Amino acid sequence: MVYWQLFLAFFKIGLFGFGGGYAMLSLIQHQVVTEHEWISDTEFTNIIAISQMTPGPISINSATYIGYTVTHSVWGSVLTTLGVCLPSLIIMLIASYFFLKLRENIYVSTIMRTIYPIVIGLILSAALQLMTSENFIDFKSYLIFIGALLLLYKKLNPILIMALSGIIGFFIY
Amino acid sequence: MDEKEFMDYLSLAQASPGPMAVNTAILIGYRQAKLLGGIAGFLGSTLPSFIILLLIAIFFQNFSENPHVAKVFNGLRPAVVALILYTVFVFAKNVHKWEYPIFIAAAGFILLGISPLYLICIGIITGTIYTYYKTHKTKGF
DSSP states (O other): OHHHHHHHHHHHHHHSOTTOHHHHHHHHHIIIIIISOOSOHHHHHHHHHHHHHSSSOHHHHHHHHHHHHHHSSHHHHHHHHHHHHHHHHHHHHHHHHTHHHHHTOHHHHHHHHHHHHHHHHHHHHHHHHTOOTTTSOSHHHHHHHHHHHHHHHTTOOHHHHHHHHHHHHHHHO | OOHHHHHHHHHHHHHSSSOHHHHHHHHHHHHHHHHHHHHHHHHHHHHHHHHHHHHHHHHHHHHTTOHHHHHHHHHHHHHHHHHHHHHHHHHHTTSOGGGHHHHHHHHHHHHTTOOHHHHHHHHHHHHHHHHHHHHHHHHHO
16 A cells, blocks of 8 residues: 555654755655655656755655655645654654753764764765766756856855756756 | 753754754754643644645646746756755765765665665664773773
């Protein structure tokens, strides 16, 4: 049953989603594109673009969007969003209850530091897996890619860069 | 709450899995009004995103085939890949040089089809053993 599978996939993503939105992208990609093949790499990239340009956490944005796209039903969205956030709710309520003890816990900070390189690896793999011929149609795509990297390096607002590349895409394709 | 307390909440929210904004909202909600406050923080931080993205998803179903929209997304996709790759460069500045092979190997494993969930589990287990060893070693002296 696809609804149960969606909920479970996003629950796993929420439970192991250390290191912020971009690290979670790799988990989402692995569950939704590689393992269950609910959407294609191209659709996934489109969804990240939309999630990036809308307010709110990228993991919730993409969960809601993917839930609807896969099932064509509001309930799909409800389940994916709930799935990705439920681990947060459970863990944070438990942490709140024991907060004073946890605050001084050296384990939390050291473990976070240990998995940090792995988190970077997850993000790198997400980027590499999205370098497909559907995302890079021709040499113009590479020019946009290099241009975006340079503007990011120049500390230009990412949302502005996205808007710019969308407009450029409209005119050159 | 004062700034120090807020920073404590923030660092806990960041160290925990899941969206950081949601984690922070649940912690603050619980502090103000216990369980109901936590649930209110949870709903308040997730519902706006949920509603906006649901509406976009419903409307976009009809527009995704539109050739003009497709052109815009042809331009957007390379920029998205650039954005993700740039995050790697930013994050890599926070780790030692000797840790570079770890993240390159992790990316390689995922590209070979190994689930990122396993890699995170390995990281947590390694971190736990390392911390245990470190704390008990210092206690011995």
